[in-house]
Amino acid sequence: MFRITNKWLAGGMLFTILFSTETSIGQDPEKNTLTLTDVWRKAETYNKQLQMQYLRIQRMDEKTKTAKDERLPEIKADGLYARVSNLAMYEDGLFHAPTQYPVVHDYYKVGADAYLNVYNGGKTSREIVIRQTESELAREQKNLSVTEIRYKAASFYLDIYRGRMYEKVLLQDIAEREKELEEIRQLNKNGVVLKSDLLRAALKLSKQKMTLLEIRNGILIANQRLNIMIGQPDSTDNPVAMDTLVLQHIPSRTYEDYLADAYEHSFAFKISEKETQLSELKLRDIKSNVLPKVGLYAEYAYTYPQILFYPYAISAYGLGQVGVKAGLPISAFYQNKHKKQAATIDLERQEIEHADTKDQVRQDVKAAYVRYTEALTRIQVANDNIVQAKENFRIVNNTYFNQLSLLTDLLDAETQLLQSRFDLTSAQVTAQLQYYQLLKATGNL
Numbered sequence: 001m002f003r004i005t006n007k008w009l010a011g012g013m014l015f016t017i018l019f020s021t022e023t024s025i026g027q028d029p030e031k032n033t034l035t036l037t038d039v040w041r042k043a044e045t046y047n048k049q050l051q052m053q054y055l056r057i058q059r060m061d062e063k064t065k066t067a068k069d070e071r072l073p074e075i076k077a078d079g080l081y082a083r084v085s086n087l088a089m090y091e092d093g094l095f096h097a098p099t100q101y102p103v104v105h106d107y108y109k110v111g112a113d114a115y116l117n118v119y120n121g122g123k124t125s126r127e128i129v130i131r132q133t134e135s136e137l138a139r140e141q142k143n144l145s146v147t148e149i150r151y152k153a154a155s156f157y158l159d160i161y162r163g164r165m166y167e168k169v170l171l172q173d174i175a176e177r178e179k180e181l182e183e184i185r186q187l188n189k190n191g192v193v194l195k196s197d198l199l200r201a202a203l204k205l206s207k208q209k210m211t212l213l214e215i216r217n218g219i220l221i222a223n224q225r226l227n228i229m230i231g232q233p234d235s236t237d238n239p240v241a242m243d244t245l246v247l248q249h250i251p252s253r254t255y256e257d258y259l260a261d262a263y264e265h266s267f268a269f270k271i272s273e274k275e276t277q278l279s280e281l282k283l284r285d286i287k288s289n290v291l292p293k294v295g296l297y298a299e300y301a302y303t304y305p306q307i308l309f310y311p312y313a314i315s316a317y318g319l320g321q322v323g324v325k326a327g328l329p330i331s332a333f334y335q336n337k338h339k340k341q342a343a344t345i346d347l348e349r350q351e352i353e354h355a356d357t358k359d360q361v362r363q364d365v366k367a368a369y370v371r372y373t374e375a376l377t378r379i380q381v382a383n384d385n386i387v388q389a390k391e392n393f394r395i396v397n398n399t400y401f402n403q404l405s406l407l408t409d410l411l412d413a414e415t416q417l418l419q420s421r422f423d424l425t426s427a428q429v430t431a432q433l434q435y436y437q438l439l440k441a442t443g444n445l
Contacts, residue, residue, distance in 0.1 A: 034238045039153045039230055046231025047149055053142040060135040067131040070124050073116040080109040104305045104314055111301025115325070121291030130281050137274040144267035147445045153229050154436050158429045159222035161240045165425040166215045170208060173418050177205045183401070197407045204411055255369050258442055262365045263358070265443030272357040279350040283343040289332045298322040361441070368438035375431035382424035389417040 044050055084107050088098035117124060181201045187193045224234045232238075263269060300320030306313040396413040399405040439445035 032239070034157075034240055036154060036157055039157055039226065040150050042230035042232070043149050043153050044146060047229055048231075050142070050145055050149060053138070053145050057135065057138045057142055060131070060138045064128065064131040064135050067124075067128040070127065071117070073114050075112065075114045077112040079111075080107075082107045107304065109301055109303045111299060111303075113299030114297065116296045117293075118296060119292070119294045121288030121293065123285060123288055126281060126285050126288070130278065130285070133274055133277050133281065137271060137278070140267050140270045140274060143443075144271060147267060147440050147443070149229070150445050151436055151440050153226065155433060156222050156226040156229065157238075157240060158433055160219055160226065160238060162425055162429045163215050163219035163222060164240065166422060167212065167219070169418070169421045169425070170212050170215065173414075174205065174208050174212065177201070177208060177414070181205055184407075187401075192403070193407070200407055200411065204414075255366060258369055258438065259362060259365050261444070262361050262442040266361050266441070267443050268357055269361050269443075272354040276347075276350045276354045279343070279347040283340070283347050286336065286339050286343045289336045289339070290329065292326060292328045294324065294326045296322075297325050364441040365438070368434060368441045372431065372434040372438050375427060375434045378427040379424070379431055382420065382427045385420040386417075386424060389413070389420040393417045 084103055084105050087101040087103050089101060090096065090098045181198075184193060184198050184201050188195060188198045223236075223238055226238055227234050227236050298320070299322075300318065302316055302318045304316040306315060306317040308319070393413040393416070396405055396409050400407065400410040436445055
């Protein structure tokens with residue numbers, strides 16, 4: 001008996017040393033509390049995925065400017081210098097020696113030309129609209145990424161909150177169990193209870209302390225994930241609000257109201273709309289391949305020597321011209337047929353995909369709405385369970401120490417009370433997360 005007791009005392013001392021230290025994640029009251037708004041702001045600034053989205057938007061804006069620049073006239077300058085050989089005249093055929101006629105060996109030409117597109121089937125204006133639509137699409141994709149990052153950050157933030165609330169509840173429970181263990185030890189010394197009761201109570205306390213270690217490790221993991229998301233070093237402590245969890249209670253709105261809100265603000269729905277618009281524009285652009293092209297042109301050049309017109313002159317000359325160029329791509333009437341059919345099929349596919357996205361949005365809103373209302377109900381149930389578990393523990397605790405019930409009954413009552421407190425925290429966190437899920441589904445997060 002003495003040896004067993006010593007083993008238990010050694011184990012208890014070890015656990016006391018391990019768990020008497022403060023938690024490694026910021027419990028310092030001097031630190032400023034990190035709010036979820038702060039997390040979202042940092043994530044939008046430092047998250048690498050969003051930084052890539054911002055750069056993509058800048059690139060699409062530059063492409064839009066490039067498309068607008070196509071309306072400006074094309075201006076080109078060129079020059080040419082060459083050494084010209086003598087003129088060989090094969091008067092008696094290629095198999096006889098030619099007669100060499102001397103020519104001016106230096107030849108150069110310097111000039112410039114310009115072309116202004118007047119009409120090309122609306123391709124230039126349509127290209128601008130396409131680039132603008134792609135830029136708007138990139139912004140909607142960025143907004144969707146922001147929403148997803150916010151939801152993910154909220155999940156990590158609430159993981160930390162839940163872990164610290166678990167830790168707070170468990171520390172309080174461990175302190176109560178230690179007092180209880182001391183009482184059982186005194187009863188055992190007085191021969192009131194069996195040694196097995198003392199060992200069971202000690203085993204229960206050891207398991208509680210091991211659970212505390214698991215909770216603290218979970219906090220460390222969630223804290224690192226949050227730090228990575230908001231661009232902070234892994235070791236940075238994130239002191240979240242420990243006293244209360246402010247639940248955004250759902251307003252008195254129906255599912256249909258939220259669905260209408262989602263059709264107006266859902267980023268996934270807007271992205272699908274933009275992609276459908278792009279397919280329509282690309283089809284119209286392909287159809288315009290058979291339209292004529294008209295433009296104004298002008299050119300001027302200096303050339304030496306003058307060998308373009310007769311009589312030739314060994315001197316430099318300047319020549320310019322202005323006019324209108326027009327062309328009709330006749331081959332496009334038969335080469336464009338399958339291109340148009342492919343673009344039409346792509347538009348039909350995109351319209352079906354848009355309808356499927358609409359169904360998915362409706363499904364997401366319904367699921368988030370139902371789960372959130374369910375989570376609110378679960379909070380009320382958890383509160384009621386705590387009241388009942390407290391009363392049950394009070395009764396069993398009194399009866400045990402009056403030798404009217406077994407230790408197993410007391411341990412079960414303690415476990416039920418602790419679990420009911422965990423369930424309340426879990427229900428609150430779940431409700432908060434489901435609320436953000438509803439905001440995400442409606443495009444308002």
